[in-house]
Amino acid sequence: MNIPALRAETNQSSYFPGDEFAFRILFDLPHVELAQLSNVTVNLNRVDVARNQFALSFGATPHVQGNIASIIQNLPQDLRPGIYVIDAVNLRWDSACEIIQPQSVAIGPIFFAIRSLGEAAIGLDQLAESVRGLQLQRWAYTTREIHTQACVGQGTGVPYRVLVFGVGCLIHAPQQLEGFSVTPLGRGFSHARLHEIVNTTLYKLGLGGIEFKDTVEAQYERSTPTFLIEYSRVLATDHVDALNHCRQHADLIFELLGLDRGHKPCEFYSMALDQNSGQQWSNSFGSPIYRGNLLPDADPASAANLIEVATPKLERTPFLRLLLRSYAEATSEADPGIALLRSWSVLELLADREISSGNPITYPDGKLILNRKGNPKDTNAKEARVYQLIMNSNPLVQSMTRTVDGREQHLLLGGDKHSPSYTPNTIILSVWDVVRAAYAIRNCVAHEGYFSEREIDPDNEDQILAAHLILDTPLDPRRWVRDTAELAVLQKLRSV
Incomplete structure (x- = not known):
């Protein structure tokens, strides 16, 4: 559940490590009972070119005055200089009879800077310019053109957008990498067809049918979490070359996501789209089996960091691929x-x-x-x-x-x-x-x-x-x- 806030702000646009950091949220009072607000938790992320990196999480009982809730925290002395952002805040509400689970308050991204010692204060205009520069660098990073082996050094080929759908790994947050991304889809498979097959057979055997239960459907959907690996621009000789390259690359990602998760996720559908003509080609649907692995998400960027560092090593080191696949088994x-x-x-x-x-x-x-x-x-x-x-x-x-x-x-x-x-x-x-x-x-x-x-x-x-x-x-x-x-x-x- 997202709770609307009229505005959220920090008390400064830039800080030194160790400075006192104040954060305030202005609520729309008719929709929020601030008297029962017991905790406000703020996550700080460092804005890097590749992706936001988790930096710090802190929470405190807020000071409430009117429709404003505020908390104060001293920043760590070892916080790295750079641009930071707050894009979500968790609230906990207490009542006399129960503690309600934390809920997210919907706010726009709030940027601020951490300065090096001796560096002058950074104003809002300078901060905004730094954010725009990082956004341009990130756009170039996320849309970087990927070349298949057949097109490396050639400078010619057809640009494709390639989608590889995977199942069998629960990912909580999108993972952005150079030229491709891994995004949870928030949905799993349905067992309706399985139910139909069983019922059809039971009726043929004269045994009657079984009831379709929503609880079973929900459980089946939860046990088959899906995600998408999207390659924004792949230069290839043809759609077969594009699909082969990306599917092989995606399989390495599946190996990494399956590392110590009890199950290696797998592809169930893929598609290549010619970005010049708009023509599409797809592979058949696969038949995955899921055993319940969970991708931890204490650091939302952890999966992307692992993929970014390890995938090039796997691509160039056959022994490392053998080692990883043996362990996945x-x-x-x-x-x-x-x-x-x-x-x-x-x-x-x-x-x-x-x-x-x-x-x-x-x-x-x-x-x-x-x-x-x-x-x-x-x-x-x-x-x-x-x-x-x-x-x-x-x-x-x-x-x-x-x-x-x-x-x-x-x-x-x-x-x-x-x-x-x-x-x-x-x-x-x-x-x-x-x-x-x-x-x-x-x-x-x-x-x-x-x-x-x-x-x-x-x-x-x-x-x-x-x-x-x-x-x-x-x-x-x-x-x-x-x-x-x-x-x-x-x-x-x-x-x-």
């Missing part, structure tokens, strides 16, 4: 054993490239890790290479707790008795212990198709350890391997 797998097998494969791919063979592995204190025969364990073994890969990333000490039958179980991974969270009842576990337990699970799945913590080989110490961790501790090696693979993929995305 792991996160989309419902079976925990098979998911571990796939997550382990990600770690093994990295370890084979980055860890040399024949080197002994050690505990963090330098003590050699020995095999069952009492000889030093070395990186000729796959599990040892994976262990060394993990240790090279300087893993943090992890403290885990769970409550079973009213008693707390506390586990410390990678720490010792000198760790701050250690207690006499703490289970201390080394990273090597978890790696060898996870590898035992991996081998069972790879050789038998499954791992059961209740059906283990009583002579296999690693399987015994794996079952103990799953049944009796807060640490499940299957989940730990998934989280470790995620961290390794993200580190590789940043480092390439």
Whole structure:
């Protein structure tokens, strides 16, 4: 629900970091009960050429005088100089019997500047000129012409506008990038056709029909969130070239949006429009399946930032594409054993490239890790290479707790008795212990198709350890391997 405001304003057009920042909203009193207004939350975004970047959010109980609500906040000392904007404000209303959820107040964008130390005050005219300059730069950025591989360096071709529709990722805010955008459509699929198919069949079988329920329709729509990837101007040899280029690029975006979301979104329709003739070409509708991933949106620009940084790396690095797709398969797998097998494969791919063979592995204190025969364990073994890969990333000490039958179980991974969270009842576990337990699970799945913590080989110490961790501790090696693979993929995305 949007609540109209007559006007909103800041007390200055420019500030230094650390200055007192005052924000006021003038309401239309007949429509707003200001006496019950308990909190005003303001989001500040820094205006960059590419897109607005989230900078700061703060809230306070407002001071109300007449039809004006105002809040005051000291700006952070580390706020970067530049142009900032407020384009939405959340309000919370309290009553004697309930707290109503925050609602947005509709206001136009309010711009102000953060100055460098020693810089003169920036007036409204100068501020407006800076905003206009940024808007022109952003227009050039968002409409940048994209060239297919066949047209790179040629300077000739046909300009197309390309639309790729995706499903399977809930995106809360539009994501603007250079030459293309990702926009949530706010609608999902209907199950009406499925209902019709079932009913037709049931009637043929003489079993009668089933009721069409609006609640089921709403649930189905929520479970199939849709979005649009739009390429504003693509120079291509023909519509096939334009569609192929953009669909391949969009698939990389799907991989990124599916990273650690439990499901990779996919295309269900695409179209190319010749911008000279107006002629249109489209692909057939696809058949997607959705498992419930959610794209977090604490920072509205986070998805665009990830896509902007990572997509060029994926385009030029085939190994990185293999790594990302392998991990996406792991996160989309419902079976925990098979998911571990796939997550382990990600770690093994990295370890084979980055860890040399024949080197002994050690505990963090330098003590050699020995095999069952009492000889030093070395990186000729796959599990040892994976262990060394993990240790090279300087893993943090992890403290885990769970409550079973009213008693707390506390586990410390990678720490010792000198760790701050250690207690006499703490289970201390080394990273090597978890790696060898996870590898035992991996081998069972790879050789038998499954791992059961209740059906283990009583002579296999690693399987015994794996079952103990799953049944009796807060640490499940299957989940730990998934989280470790995620961290390794993200580190590789940043480092390439």
